[in-house]
Amino acid sequence: MKITANKGAKGLALVLMVTALASCGLPRSGPNKKEIFAGSVLKQGDAFIVTVNSRVTRATSVVPALGFGSDFRNASVMGSDTISPGDTVALTVFENVKDDPLLGNTGQRVSALEEVQVDGAGYIFVPYAGRIKAAGNTPEGLRRLITRKLDSQTPDPQVTVQRVAGNGATVSVSGMVGGQGVYPIERPTRTLTAMLAQAGGSAIEPSVAIVRVTRGGKTGQIWLEDLYANPSLDIALRAGDRIVVERDTRAFVAMGATGSQNRVPFETQSLSAIEAIAQVGGLNTSLADPTGVFVFRNEPAEIANAVLGRSDLTGDQRMVYVLDLTQPTGMFEARDFLVRDGDTVYVTEAPFVQWQKTISAVTGTAGAASSLSSVGSSD
Template sequence: MHFNGSNYSSDTKEPEPAPGTAAENINPVLRHITPQLVRTEREVREKQVTQDISKLLGKPGPYTIETGDVLSIVVWDHPELSNSATVATAGPVGTGADASTSATTAPPAGFIVDHEGIIQFPYAGEVKVAGLTQDQARNLLANRLAKYLKQPKVTLRVQSFRSKRVYVDGEVKNPGLQAINDIPMTLVEAINRAGGVLPSGDQSQIIVNRAGVNYSINLPQLVQRGVNPASILLTSGDVIRVRSRDESKVFVSGEVVSPRALPMHNGRLTLNEALGESGGINPTSGDGSQIYVIRKNGPEQVVYQLDGRSPGALAMAEGFELSPKDVVYVAATPLANWHRSISLLLPGALSSAVGAVGPTR
């Protein structure tokens, strides 16, 4: 792979060749990395239109009872009414399959909210509690019982939260189901309950799927812009996926000490960091004036060139941020290319010539 600046246009595109011709690969746009270009790229990144996540933002409210929740209800001074609806009755004590089956199939002690959002309670009959908070459901039940009991005092709470849940997947310690309880389920809360993001996880690539729509969340960027990630409120059925850093790699090749694929650090990696983590430019064969960054920018391909010998090159390399799937390439010096060409044409010729003119012993 060899680059020559004369083969590229400067900030212009060549006309597309006719289909089926050998020159279907369009000459990419060549742009020189200068302080002005670095500033322009930074401004474009800051002004880049991000996905609207306003639908995910909200203020947490009290937990509302829904279908499937199990309620614990206590009527003071009336123990015969407390949890009388679904208290499991213990059968004869025994061993074997019958005992284990009874333990796993016995209904939970409490009042289960049915598919219509209703519970059955003595004297009160059918009480629709779906959509109510615990305080609202308690007051409603107390009003129903007041027809039969004198100033009834009722304690009502959700014993088992089973109606609402979210799913956390990807690069977290404990992926799986997370039940929404009386503690508001925010994005940060869900990730913390899952054990946190693993070192292999990319905090700039968190996907929240709601009703078939994917929302991309960049946590470091949100904090930088003054948006509290805890304001992202999750609802039942949301799916959260933390992507791996391996999905956003930068490829460094050419005349560097250690060509490799580098993962980005939470969505950020500069050209200077990429060269440094690859061991730098090969001192024997690398051409510091021909450092290229190849990037696919929509329908066109852009090649950025940095002259590493120019004053301030390190500062420009540090300010030039790479994008996922960028290719960083360091070209070889003309002497290295000549040496390799001769070695391919005449294998062993150079070593023989050097030996012939070397000092004799």
Template sequence: MNHYKKLLVAIALPVILAGCTVPGSYLNIDDKAANSNDDSNGHSAENVDILERVNLYPLTADKMATYKTPRQSAQINPELDAKLAAYEYRVGAGDILNVTIWDHPELTIPAGSYRSASESGNWVHADGTIFYPYIGFVKVADKTVVEIRAMLTKKLAKFIETPQVDVNVAAFRSKKTYITGEVNKPGQQFISNVPLTLLDAVNSAGGLAENADWRNITLTRQGVEQELSLYALMQRGDLTQNRLLMPGDIVHVPRNDAQKVFVMGEVNEPKLLKIDRAGMSLTEALSSVGGINQLAADATGIFVVRANRTTHLKSTAPVNESDEASANTIADIYQLDISNAAALVIGTEFELQPYDIVYVTAAPITRWNRVIGQILPTVTGFNDITEGINRVRAW
């Protein structure tokens, strides 16, 4: 009799333990508000703390407008237009000037008429000066061609009666900007008398490469970094994203390696997905992995886990907590119920952000079946032992 009691205890023990630990992972937010050190369900204090440090937002039709990312629209850029209208190139060291004195060819091309303007022109020296006959060294750095023309005219008037002077830049070599990263022809681009904008620089660099991140272009000016979106500029016509480039600017186009989301849980093909330049919605992500597992998934538990990475991403969650509470929040969790397939329309309006985790939790029956699947081999083994003992006794 004692032997059978031991067998019963051995069989019952895995069942009792299974009530505490369920095989596999799942996301349960039923007791998110728990605040005790050890609740009745056996959750540890660490798990309770994690649940207290996340915010849960249901994705419903009436609240979708709160979470929806504003779409960029076509806009004009009056500030840029004003800068372009007032733009004047200022000469710098390394530029080559072409100075023409009408009716005085000996001063215009002293080296001969068969040389190009850049070869026979006046080189701006490192100290910002050029040498010109009769008047010697003249400071031209940081001056426009109009200012240089007026200055040369005034100085030459002492030697030539009513001189007719024309000045233009034969070669632009002093001022440059840099285009780096995922463009087809990265490198330096010289700034000329034609204003150079961000869009012009990208086009001159051969356009964006295949793996370029369209949405997170950086413009670094005097050590200050500014983030811009070429997607908004080139695909949506938002001209406020365009900039007039200045000498020393660095435009960097990063790779889209960071543009990824993780789809896990009870889906047909869990995988890492890349967000393309048009973005990715929750429904698109689910479709890309073959949808949810209809036999194992809990259709009410489609979750998007978004880490609180405030230095990189902007949360779409409504702000209704204190700054201290927000600082302690480790993640925002968005829940979509697609037990009614029409709710997938809501998912098309929810735009995923880099490093989002889309998790489809398991249905309760699936978790129970996993528990039974672990218990059955143990029960079967004890049954075999019992039958063997009975045969021995009968023999």
């Protein structure tokens, strides 16, 4: 009878220990499904909890739209020989006289001015021709101007003009490129892709590279992949353009029963929920509950209204999207649902995991108590 009583007491003690451990809270990666659903607006919480389906996927499929405005797209390619302030030109004058040339010494019929700088106002100075407007002209146009100026002073002058690329028509290329620097706009480098190639190309994967161009007070940006794929996006450059190649800064946070918990950068222009899970090593097979995959997001009012079939919401709304990967279409929904910048992807633990932790804690506690009891008895 005494043995039975002892067994009953031990059983009661075990139940009490399990209950106590369960109530005090064992270590875990975050809230369970019940706790998340308890925060629903329907239960006086502050978040809308929505099961993902094809309609929700369509309403939330928002990808950053990058591109260049009409000011960039409509600019024509610069004439490769157009002279700009800061350029250098080389002049050669042939005079049809032997004894007393205008520009050279006696007997010297050819005079060369190899480096003539175009000043900030766009002018150059040519001896006996004076100050001449060079900027905006082609070498041929400038040749005719100089010829007219000299024609009245020396018989039948023959003039050649060559534009040497200088500081006038240049762009700066910086960021994640092979070679940062200031590059002249020349015949081979009059468009964006050509200039990027001149600068050594992108130093990062094209799938995560964004190209930003600033012209005056306006800025446009585009995915490098789109630039390569669509020749119509290859804009013409202008003097003073600032080109920056940078990595996409979008990221999401992975938490819970996933392969890893971290802030994870996007690796592609668009990222589905299934791809996001794959990026962090998939679901932890010993912990994860595939019916409890959640995406937490602050959703703009217009999208929240579309998702919920309402029109009265204003301001950002807390939304929790639920994916059940065990459903027949669950994997398809996860494949189509897009993760966005700033999202938190959270996977709950399976219910039995908490029970296992409780049992482990109980058996560990009981074992420790037994050891202490043995030590006490031996004393």
